[in-house]
Every structure is written in C-alpha cells, then in structure tokens.
Amino acid sequence: MMLPLLTAEHRMLQQTLRQFAEKELAPGAADRDTTGAFAWDAFKSLGKIGGLGLMIPPEYGGSGGDTFSTQILMQELGRADAGMALSIGAHSFLCGYSLYRDGNEAQRQKYLPKLTSGEWVGCWGITEPGAGSDVAGITCQAKKEAGGWRLNGAKMFVTNAPIADVFIVLAISDADKPPIKGGASFFLVEKGTPGLSTGKPLDKMGMRASPTSEIIFEDCFIPDENLLGTEGCGFRHAMQTLDLERCGLGGIGLGLMEASLALAKGYACERKQFKVPIASFQGIQFKLADMASATETCRLHLWHTAWLREQGQPINVAAAMSKLYGGEAAIKVADTAIQILGGYGYIKEFAAERYLRDARLFTIGGGTSDIQRLIISREILR
Numbered sequence: 001m002m003l004p005l006l007t008a009e010h011r012m013l014q015q016t017l018r019q020f021a022e023k024e025l026a027p028g029a030a031d032r033d034t035t036g037a038f039a040w041d042a043f044k045s046l047g048k049i050g051g052l053g054l055m056i057p058p059e060y061g062g063s064g065g066d067t068f069s070t071q072i073l074m075q076e077l078g079r080a081d082a083g084m085a086l087s088i089g090a091h092s093f094l095c096g097y098s099l100y101r102d103g104n105e106a107q108r109q110k111y112l113p114k115l116t117s118g119e120w121v122g123c124w125g126i127t128e129p130g131a132g133s134d135v136a137g138i139t140c141q142a143k144k145e146a147g148g149w150r151l152n153g154a155k156m157f158v159t160n161a162p163i164a165d166v167f168i169v170l171a172i173s174d175a176d177k178p179p180i181k182g183g184a185s186f187f188l189v190e191k192g193t194p195g196l197s198t199g200k201p202l203d204k205m206g207m208r209a210s211p212t213s214e215i216i217f218e219d220c221f222i223p224d225e226n227l228l229g230t231e232g233c234g235f236r237h238a239m240q241t242l243d244l245e246r247c248g249l250g251g252i253g254l255g256l257m258e259a260s261l262a263l264a265k266g267y268a269c270e271r272k273q274f275k276v277p278i279a280s281f282q283g284i285q286f287k288l289a290d291m292a293s294a295t296e297t298c299r300l301h302l303w304h305t306a307w308l309r310e311q312g313q314p315i316n317v318a319a320a321m322s323k324l325y326g327g328e329a330a331i332k333v334a335d336t337a338i339q340i341l342g343g344y345g346y347i348k349e350f351a352a353e354r355y356l357r358d359a360r361l362f363t364i365g366g367g368t369s370d371i372q373r374l375i376i377s378r379e380i381l382r
C-alpha cells in the first residue's frame with residue numbers, strides 16, 4: 001500500500017533498500033538462523049550506501065532522513081532477515097541516534113563517523129539481570145571520582161554486545177536521588193576498557209543472527225568526557241530512545257508480516273489438495289484476508305506515529321500502540337502462515353517457522369506488551 005505521506009524520495013529509498021536486502025540479506029538468512037553468524041559484509045555495505053546513518057546529519061557521516069525513512073529501513077530489512085534488522089536498528093538508532101541526540105560535539109565527532117560507516121558496532125543497554133520492565137530498578141552504579149566515574153554492575157540481553165566497539169549504558173550516578181528524578185546517567189564505554197567484559201552470546205529462540213549478551217562492569221573506570229549528555233538526564237533519555245525503539249521494532253514486525261503473507265500466498269496458489277490449489281478454499285482465503293488486514297493496520301499505526309514525530313508531537317502513546325498492536329499481530333500472522341503451509345510450515349526448509357520464532361520477540365523486547373498496555377491505559381485514565 002502506498003500512502004500519500006511517502007514522498008518520491010521515500011519510494012526511491014524503499015526500492016534501493018529492498019534491492020539491497022533481497023541481494024545481500026535474504027539469501028543467507030536461513031543459514032545465519034542456524035549458525036548465529038552476523039552478516040558482516042551486508043552490515044558494511046549498508047554503511048556504504050548510507051543505511052547506518054539515517055536521521056544523522058551528513059557532517060557526522062550520516063545520510064539525514066526522517067522518521068519515515070527509518071520505518072522504511074526497518075521494514076525492508078525485516079522482510080529479508082529480522083535478526084539482522086534488529087542488530088542494525090540497535091546499532092543505528094539505540095546507539096547511533098541517541099549518541100547524536102544527547103552527545104556533545106566532541107562525542108559526536110569522535111564516534112558517529114565510525115558508527116555510520118560500519119567501521120564500529122554500537123550497542124545500548126538499560127536492562128539488567130534484575131531490572132527489565134522496571135527501568136528505575138537498575139542497580140548498576142557509577143561512582144564519581146577524580147577525572148571520571150567507576151562503573152560496577154551488569155546489563156542483560158544487550159543486542160550487539162558480543163561484537164560491540166562502543167557501549168552506551170545507563171547507571172545510577174547519584175545514589176541519593178531516584179533514577180527517575182535525576183539519579184541516573186548514560187555512559188559511553190569503549191571496547192577494551194579495563195573492567196568491561198561481555199558474557200557468552202545467548203542461545204536464543206529467534207533473532208538468531210543478532211548477537212545478544214550480558215555486559216559486566218568490574219571497577220571499570222570511565223573518563224569524565226564519556227558521560228553522555230547531561231548528568232542526571234539518563235532516565236528521560238532512556239524513555240525517548242525506547243519510543244524510537246518501539247517504532248523500529250514495529251517496522252521489523254511489518255516487514256516480517258509482509259514476508260509471511262507473501263510466502264503463504266505463494267504456497268496457497270501452488271499447493272494442490274482435492275485436485276485444486278488450496279487458495280481456492282474459502283478457509284484459506286479468509287486467513288490470507290486476515291493476514292493482509294493486520295499487516296495494513298500495522299502499517300497505518302506506524303506511519304501515523306512517524307507523522308506525529310515529524311510534526312514535533314509526542315509519540316509515547318502512539319509508539320506504544322504501534323508496538324502493542326504490531327507485535328501481537330506479527331506473531332499471529334506468522335503463525336497463520338505456518339497453518340497455511342501445513343506440515344511444510346513446521347519444518348525448517350520453509351521460512352515460516354523462523355518468522356514465528358523471530359516474531360516472538362516483538363511482545364518482549366523494547367518493553368513487553370503489558371508495559372505498552374500500562375503506558376496506553378495511564379494516558380486514558382489521566
């Protein structure tokens with residue numbers, strides 16, 4: 001579906017990214033799902049065509065672009081390989097864009113060109129082993145000392161952590177204040193800093209091309225210049241980044257829904273039972289109709305959220321709705337694709353079962369569906 005919200009430039013970007021994803025990501029997606037390998041070549045090529053620096057101005061190596069462009073990127077990568085889309089989203093938006101938005105000039109100049117070109121990989125961690133939905137419950141400590149900060153604690157489930165060169169992490173910087181009221185700040189930590197280590201890559205159900213691990217800080221010294229943004233603003237910045245993450249995950253979900261629908265439609269037109277293609281049965285047709293309706297509703301939610309952001313309006317509730325609806329719909333659509341493929345949907349030869357395993361993240365990552373419902377209901381009852 002083409003909406004009048006998209007300009008000729010957006011359509012051109014979509015065409016370029018679709019060609020890129022079909023050529024560079026789709027062919028190896030099933031293998032990476034098995035091996036957990038990261039698509040380094042595709043990552044670097046995306047850097048060359050400007051896909052790692054969307055929403056970052058050209059003076060820092062970015063290619064500019066608006067919120068719609070980021071949706072298009074996530075959607076097109078998500079169609080081909082949701083795991084790589086997840087990693088590229090965490091690198092570009094959680095790490096790169098928050099560094100651009102909150103960082104000072106020296107930090108932007110030092111890190112952004114490396115991130116937008118794909119020379120370095122970035123990650124962003126707020127979740128801890130004991131604090132997920134309750135971000136204000138983090139315990140990772142940054143204690144002030146001469147010339148910098150001493151970090152102790154751990155982060156959990158951080159996308160790209162096993163391969164990252166730069167880590168953006170949230171820590172308690174003032175133990176006398178609650179994190180929500182000025183007690184938390186973000187810090188930039190470079191790979192190789194003494195006291196920083198990462199756990200083994202976690203063996204996940206889906207999104208297996210995207211490496212995830214724990215990060216451990218043991219008396220890790222961070223110089224003053226690596227405080228990201230204003231001291232004490234960490235919680236607010238985390239919430240802004242989560243809004244953007246929810247749009248990105250929604251975009252990956254949309255791409256995955258499009259891929260599930262295309263697979264199911266193609267199969268239904270080919271597969272014959274009772275001497276006719278199964279697509280001629282109304283039971284199958286209705287399933288395809290439900291899949292298509294959910295896909296288009298998800299698209300409208302996302303474009304509406306992107307439009308609000310471009311108008312400078314708050315997106316907290318709209319992003320929560322996009323993520324809640326899109327996340328749950330993606331699981332249902334991927335599951336229906338399996339049903340249409342029957343036994344072939346249940347085996348690894350076809351991508352349908354991978355789509356479902358990948359989609360399962362969408363009601364967990366970036367805040368669970370329950371947390372999105374909390375955000376939405378809080379607004380209704382305000």
Ligand SMILES: Cc1cc2nc3c(=O)[nH]c(=O)nc-3n(C[C@H](O)[C@H](O)[C@H](O)COP(=O)(O)OP(=O)(O)OC[C@H]3O[C@@H](n4cnc5c(N)ncnc54)[C@H](O)[C@@H]3O)c2cc1C
Nearest residue numbers: 124125126127131132133157158159364365366367368370
């Ligand atoms: C593959 C993957 C990649 C990730 N990448 C990152 C990353 O890059 N950076 C990062 O910081 N984090 C990342 N995460 C972490 C993710 O954001 C958290 O897993 C998520 O926020 C949920 O936190 P939790 O796992 O601790 O679950 P919990 O918060 O422990 O929740 C457990 C259950 O309790 C429910 N629950 C909790 N509180 C409430 C409530 N108030 N009302 C109702 N129900 C509630 C939840 O909905 C859930 O069903 C990633 C996770 C995964 C799986």
